[in-house]
Amino acid sequence: MKLTTKMRYGTRALVDLALHQDQQPVPSGEIAERQQMPVKYLESILVLLRNAGFVRTTRGAMGGYSLAHDPADISLAELFDVLEGPDALVACTDGPDCDRYDGCVTREVWARMYAASREVLEETTLADLVSRAREKQHASGNMYHI
Amino acid sequence: MKLTTKMRYGTRALVDLALHQDQQPVPSGEIAERQQMPVKYLESILVLLRNAGFVRTTRGAMGGYSLAHDPADISLAELFDVLEGPDALVACTDGPDCDRYDGCVTREVWARMYAASREVLEETTLADLVSRAREKQHASGNMYHI
DNA sequence: ATAATCCCCACTATACACATAGGAATAGGA
DNA sequence: TCCTATTCCTATGTGTATAGTGGGGATTAT
Structure with a gap:
């Protein structure tokens, strides 16, 4: 009865995006590195998230992914x-x-x-996970791991 | 996040055994037929249930499987x-x-x-499922399906 | 023009579900 | 006592879905 990696990776990817919302669109490579997941596989999940309206994509240089809605609404x-x-x-x-x-x-x-x-x-909600992640970052000084 | 067939078949097999507790040991073929599941695959699950102490086995002709404990205790x-x-x-x-x-x-x-x-x-508990199954049998007249 | 980036297609690996083949034990009759 | 049908038991093979890899094309900021 394993939870699929789609769900686990997908969730962590959205949390990662929420934590970097202020910046430019976040490229898949950055998410993959921070979250320690295979880039190509992550990209295939991001396609699903885009089609479902969770994320917006910006193509080309300086492009990447960003959240389509407020984390509190997801x-x-x-x-x-x-x-x-x-x-x-x-x-x-x-x-x-x-x-x-x-x-x-x-x-x-x-x-x-x-x-x-x-x-x-x-x-x-995604916002719950984000605030929890911020707490942990403060406690440990670790910027990246979620 | 699918529940494995091991769990689904295993549960139904135990309910089936509980419903036929009064009789002789129940052969795997009977369970498989009533429960519409592949015999050999069922047998591999029954091995796990035996090792875990849920069922007792009797080999040879007139043999089969029986519950090791009261359904209310499982x-x-x-x-x-x-x-x-x-x-x-x-x-x-x-x-x-x-x-x-x-x-x-x-x-x-x-x-x-x-x-x-x-x-x-x-x-x-297994007993809950069994009594629920008996209710449904009465309602539908269907002796076998669970 | 170039580098960065998303996006699409096809391929490989691994785990689960299920099938097949045969062996070992036991009850019951000759 | 021996034979045979019945049954559990073990090991191995096959199909399918999920997880992960790799190449290359389309798009865009600089």
């Missing part, structure tokens, strides 16, 4: 829907995809699990 | 620990496996997500 649940997809956890929680749908008792448990997970993500 | 969380493993969701929630451990703000969210999921599973 919940991790929205991100989750894009990067993990609508049938995260199990494929059958939201529709009768399998023969056992009506009589299935395990599905109800997985649905409760999904709801509980998603509630945590709904409660957490 | 929470889905215990099953989860065996079939999804200790680092379900992400590998780093319980120890400093990565360089970013101390400063990582996303890890805390994944940890809360994990805790929320697991709480749902702690609250649910």
